[in-house]
Amino acid sequence: MVRGRTARRGFDWRSGVHVVDEHADANAFDVVVVGAGFAGLRVLHELRSRGFTVGVLEAGGDVGGTWYWNRYPGARCDVPSLEYSLGFSEELQQEWAWTERYATQGEILHYLEHVADRFDLRRDIRFDAPVRSATFDEASARWTVVADDPDGTHGPDGPATQVVTAQFVVMATGCLSSANVPDFAGLDTFAGETHHTGRWPHEGVDFRGKRVAVIGTGSSGVQSIPLIAREADELVVFQRTASYAVPAHNRPLDPQEQATVKADYAGLRAANRETVVGFGGWGTRNDLSTLAVSPEERLARFEACWDEGGLAFLGAYNDLLIDADANELIAEFVRDKIRSTVHDPAVAELLCPTTVIGCKRLCIDSGYYETFNRPDVSLVDVSERPIEITASGIEVAGRRYEVDAIVFATGFDAMTGALGKIDIVGRGGQRLRDAWSAGPATLLGLAVAGFPNLFTVTGPGSPSVLTNMVTSIEHHAEWIGECLDHLRSAGQATIDVDPDAQDAWVAYVNAVADFTLYPGCNSWYLGANVPGKPRVFMPLLGFAPYVVQCAEVAADGYRGFVLGP
Numbered sequence: 001m002v003r004g005r006t007a008r009r010g011f012d013w014r015s016g017v018h019v020v021d022e023h024a025d026a027n028a029f030d031v032v033v034v035g036a037g038f039a040g041l042r043v044l045h046e047l048r049s050r051g052f053t054v055g056v057l058e059a060g061g062d063v064g065g066t067w068y069w070n071r072y073p074g075a076r077c078d079v080p081s082l083e084y085s086l087g088f089s090e091e092l093q094q095e096w097a098w099t100e101r102y103a104t105q106g107e108i109l110h111y112l113e114h115v116a117d118r119f120d121l122r123r124d125i126r127f128d129a130p131v132r133s134a135t136f137d138e139a140s141a142r143w144t145v146v147a148d149d150p151d152g153t154h155g156p157d158g159p160a161t162q163v164v165t166a167q168f169v170v171m172a173t174g175c176l177s178s179a180n181v182p183d184f185a186g187l188d189t190f191a192g193e194t195h196h197t198g199r200w201p202h203e204g205v206d207f208r209g210k211r212v213a214v215i216g217t218g219s220s221g222v223q224s225i226p227l228i229a230r231e232a233d234e235l236v237v238f239q240r241t242a243s244y245a246v247p248a249h250n251r252p253l254d255p256q257e258q259a260t261v262k263a264d265y266a267g268l269r270a271a272n273r274e275t276v277v278g279f280g281g282w283g284t285r286n287d288l289s290t291l292a293v294s295p296e297e298r299l300a301r302f303e304a305c306w307d308e309g310g311l312a313f314l315g316a317y318n319d320l321l322i323d324a325d326a327n328e329l330i331a332e333f334v335r336d337k338i339r340s341t342v343h344d345p346a347v348a349e350l351l352c353p354t355t356v357i358g359c360k361r362l363c364i365d366s367g368y369y370e371t372f373n374r375p376d377v378s379l380v381d382v383s384e385r386p387i388e389i390t391a392s393g394i395e396v397a398g399r400r401y402e403v404d405a406i407v408f409a410t411g412f413d414a415m416t417g418a419l420g421k422i423d424i425v426g427r428g429g430q431r432l433r434d435a436w437s438a439g440p441a442t443l444l445g446l447a448v449a450g451f452p453n454l455f456t457v458t459g460p461g462s463p464s465v466l467t468n469m470v471t472s473i474e475h476h477a478e479w480i481g482e483c484l485d486h487l488r489s490a491g492q493a494t495i496d497v498d499p500d501a502q503d504a505w506v507a508y509v510n511a512v513a514d515f516t517l518y519p520g521c522n523s524w525y526l527g528a529n530v531p532g533k534p535r536v537f538m539p540l541l542g543f544a545p546y547v548v549q550c551a552e553v554a555a556d557g558y559r560g561f562v563l564g565p
């Protein structure tokens with residue numbers, strides 16, 4: 001983008017006509033989008049296609065979001081590639097060819113770079129521009145957004161800062177983008193190298209000849225541990241809570257399978273919108289209760305689902321995340337798999353989770369449990385004793401582990417962390433972080449009372465992280481696009497949320513969660529992984545009914561929202 005004033009096209013919200021303003025400010029937009037991952041790119045394309053002027057501010061040096069930052073060894077998707085992709089363009093989905101059942105980080109990033117090029121998206125994106133604040137001005141009904149401007153390209157506010165304004169702001173900041181490094185005692189004293197999986201160096205890390213510690217055994221740890229073990233001289237894994245991991249059975253994609261999907265890609269996308277999780281629409285659903293079948297039949301089905309691998313494992317029966325007895329049966333099945341894989345019975349037992357299976361995100365693995373059979377890999381239980389970091393390594397309960405490198409696979413301040421880092425100020429000077437001090441509250445996970453003209457993509461209160469994120473992102477981009485079109489044609493300049501409608505939505509999200517086993521363990525869905533974060537179940541379960549609810553709200557004149565001149 002260029003500095004200063006240039007001719008720009010846009011919609012005049014006061015007069016209701018499209019204008020070409022020869023003197024328009026290059027830092028003034030109809031919409032500012034924060035983030036250029038899947039969500040930001042998709043929203044940019046959606047709104048630009050509808051004739052809005054859009055400026056995107058991205059903290060990273062290029063597009064990609066999650067897939068730009070999470071470059072740790074073994075990083076790949078846990079939703080099948082053919083479905084973890086954008087469906088808005090038939091040409092795009094026909095021309096792109098995925099190579100594996102689950103795409104690597106590198107392949108997904110390459111795909112997003114292709115999307116940016118193909119739809120000429122980069123011209124509206126400013127990189128290396130982390131947003132610091134967003135403030136709503138009630139008199140002009142516009143947001144002022146302040147971001148870094150390291151090389152001073154977008155002045156005139158000095159080399160360090162750029163200021164843009166917009167009628168609307170769309171936060172496409174990601175649900176798992178704010179890295180969480182716990183405040184370990186002695187962290188600053190460590191003399192070796194440290195890396196967080198979610199902020200991995202672009203040039204990669206060479207672990208050859210090194211003693212390495214990995215802290216954390218969630219999805220990132222489970223994916224990276226087998227590869228780090230192969231490269232390092234010695235690996236020590238520090239586990240606070242054991243995870244359930246199901247085999248990925250990753251494989252090259254069969255050209256015939258790809259051709260079948262491409263013959264009716266639109267059909268697959270439509271079917272996915274009718275599922276609970278936004279993918280697997282062409283799979284077969286099992287509507288039987290775990291407890292309604294004989295032990296032999298149940299075991300055979302568990303085995304078949306294990307052999308198939310992937311997240312669909314927990315769809316083996318219809319009540320696995322609702323009925324505690326059913327859940328315990330499949331949890332014990334996985335524990336038996338761990339016991340039969342890991343040679344040392346004490347290590348196997350330590351790797352066996354005791355929590356509800358599925359109430360934390362199920363991990364999808366390739367050789368995770370087998371890695372603990374290696375003579376150069378050890379497992380340390382830190383469930384009762386905290387980690388202390390020293391200059392030369394890690395100390396737990398008086399025992400020292402000398403290492404050259406520490407990998408923090410310690411996850412994210414999920415769903416609200418990225419928003420909380422930005423000083424968002426709404427009506428009457430109210431700050432979002434204050435409004436959410438007792439936990440996030442939204443209407444549909446799309447908007448927040450008191451913060452007019454601000455949208456969140458896959459925000460708390462929407463199905464987001466409990467779905468195929470790409471399906472959810474596309475749905476939100478379209479809903480926001482239609483909403484802005486509606487405001488434009490109705491001559492309305494603002495949209496806010498009725499606080500009563502928001503309270504009712506929050507209560508609904510909680511009621512749905514309470515019907516299941518999800519709230520029963522210390523997951524990041526609940527904010528439980530970040531000390532001091534309020535414990536509120538943030539995502540909404542059930543994509544298909546949510547899509548219907550969003551459509552009904554819009555059809556009913558944006559019921560629960562307050563539209564203003």
Ligand code: N01
Nearest residue numbers: 076077078182216217218219220221240241361409410411
């Ligand atoms: O993070 P996590 P993640 N001392 O929060 C431990 C997606 N994802 O980056 O469970 C010691 O799951 C923590 O222990 P505990 C996916 O949605 C997807 O792995 O809190 N340990 C846990 O073991 C996933 O769910 C993919 O007791 C500490 C680990 O660190 C989400 O991202 C791949 C600690 C953090 O696990 C996050 O996954 C990667 C402490 N003080 C990620 N603090 C795929 O698509 C935390 N831990 C496959």
